Amino acid sequence: MPVSSSHTSPVVRALVTGHPAHCVPQTQLRDAAVQLFPRLAAHPKLLEVFENAQIQRRFLARPLEWYMEPHSFADKNAVYVEETLRLSEQLTRTALAQAGAAPEDVDAVVFVSSTGISTPSLESMLMERLGLNRQAVRLPLWGLGCAGGAQGLARAADLVRAGYQNVLLIAAELCSLTLVKSDESSSNFVGSALFADGAAALVVGPDDGTGGLVRLSGHRSTLLPDSGDVMGWDVMDDGLKVRFRQSIPELVSGMMRQNVEETLAASDWTLEDLQHYVVHPGGVKVLDAYQEALSLDPQALAASRQVLHCNGNMSSPTVLFVLEELLKHAPEGKGLLSAMGPGFCAEHVLLEFVA
Numbered sequence: 001m002p003v004s005s006s007h008t009s010p011v012v013r014a015l016v017t018g019h020p021a022h023c024v025p026q027t028q029l030r031d032a033a034v035q036l037f038p039r040l041a042a043h044p045k046l047l048e049v050f051e052n053a054q055i056q057r058r059f060l061a062r063p064l065e066w067y068m069e070p071h072s073f074a075d076k077n078a079v080y081v082e083e084t085l086r087l088s089e090q091l092t093r094t095a096l097a098q099a100g101a102a103p104e105d106v107d108a109v110v111f112v113s114s115t116g117i118s119t120p121s122l123e124s125m126l127m128e129r130l131g132l133n134r135q136a137v138r139l140p141l142w143g144l145g146c147a148g149g150a151q152g153l154a155r156a157a158d159l160v161r162a163g164y165q166n167v168l169l170i171a172a173e174l175c176s177l178t179l180v181k182s183d184e185s186s187s188n189f190v191g192s193a194l195f196a197d198g199a200a201a202l203v204v205g206p207d208d209g210t211g212g213l214v215r216l217s218g219h220r221s222t223l224l225p226d227s228g229d230v231m232g233w234d235v236m237d238d239g240l241k242v243r244f245r246q247s248i249p250e251l252v253s254g255m256m257r258q259n260v261e262e263t264l265a266a267s268d269w270t271l272e273d274l275q276h277y278v279v280h281p282g283g284v285k286v287l288d289a290y291q292e293a294l295s296l297d298p299q300a301l302a303a304s305r306q307v308l309h310c311n312g313n314m315s316s317p318t319v320l321f322v323l324e325e326l327l328k329h330a331p332e333g334k335g336l337l338s339a340m341g342p343g344f345c346a347e348h349v350l351l352e353f354v355a
Helices: 026-037 073-100 120-128 144-163 187-195 248-265 284-293 299-311 318-327
Strands: 011-018 021-024 057-060 109-112 137-141 165-175 197-206 214-221 231-236 240-242 274-279 333-341 347-355
Touching: 011 073, 011 144, 011 240, 011 318, 021 026, 021 240, 026 057, 026 187, 057 197, 057 299, 057 333, 073 165, 073 197, 073 240, 109 120, 109 248, 120 137, 120 165, 144 165, 144 197, 144 214, 144 231, 144 318, 144 333, 144 347, 187 240, 197 318, 214 248, 248 284, 248 333, 248 347, 274 284, 274 299, 274 318, 274 347, 284 299, 299 318
Parallel strands: 109 137, 109 165, 274 333
Antiparallel strands: 011 197, 011 214, 021 057, 165 197, 214 347, 231 240, 333 347
16 A cells, blocks of 8 residues: 655666567568568568668567468467566566565556557456565556557656555567558558567656666656547457558657647756657657757767667557666766657656766
8 A cells, every 4th residue: 555655756666678589680571571562562662661760670479470471360469468478477577676576565557558458457467477466556558559658657656656665567569460461551561660579667666765777757748639540550350450640750840849848847847957868769750850859969869769770669668678778878867758659649757867
């Protein structure tokens, strides 16, 4: 049960990331897309997306050969449940050990995922597997897509402010399972050049004086009007069909600076206060638009570009991979974690790094 006050500063005590076992170079994924979608691949501009994405490799839930055959939604979802549970269990055990917390110490679980479905929700199955506290609050979050990692982190921080002591946050996505072999849309083809699989597990709790890995100082959500068709899934007999507009970078360019300034102002911060940016790498063009909108130095988004290069776009956990990458360099000062996703929405979390 919660015992601390609403004035508690939430901190990330542990952050662990991981992938499924199958690592495939981008060149092999390009060749597979040519075989799957020969009509689309005949258009040079579409095929160039594999190189322009600036991705070296991606991790998949199943061997590449598995994706060359048609699969029903039921088949894909069975893989989703099996692999998401396996990966989440592995990462959670490591995160709890890193935080020095026992499974029974966990008093709240936030589980973020949008690439499959399960009822009971997957965090309840993890509680059984891991022996987590049976009285823990459960908060499964679905449908947030690429914004889910940021929004999950914000909800975990809210729970700590409400008094919970050990909040487990998991963001897990198997985007590769949303490839629809019969879908010859440009969105599906572009998705085959970008999307990948991965997960992150974090432990968030009150600041005990050590500062943890990073302090979570505030957050803000913005839902853009009349933007529901910008990004999302269309549910088909053979799976979740990706839908997104090519105009996403233009949306970022047009709204991001004002949105970020309003987010910072609510906590009496300004752009000049920020030393670090943790931005979801939805794609190279999205990062370029973010950089331009905020007039950032080219190196400001180096961690985001590195994660995109080595992992592709894994949807919700990707921004948490970026946070992990930045933490390798012992950052100090204030930062902003940002992600955008279906809705269409922008999610921001204010960060304070303590040496």
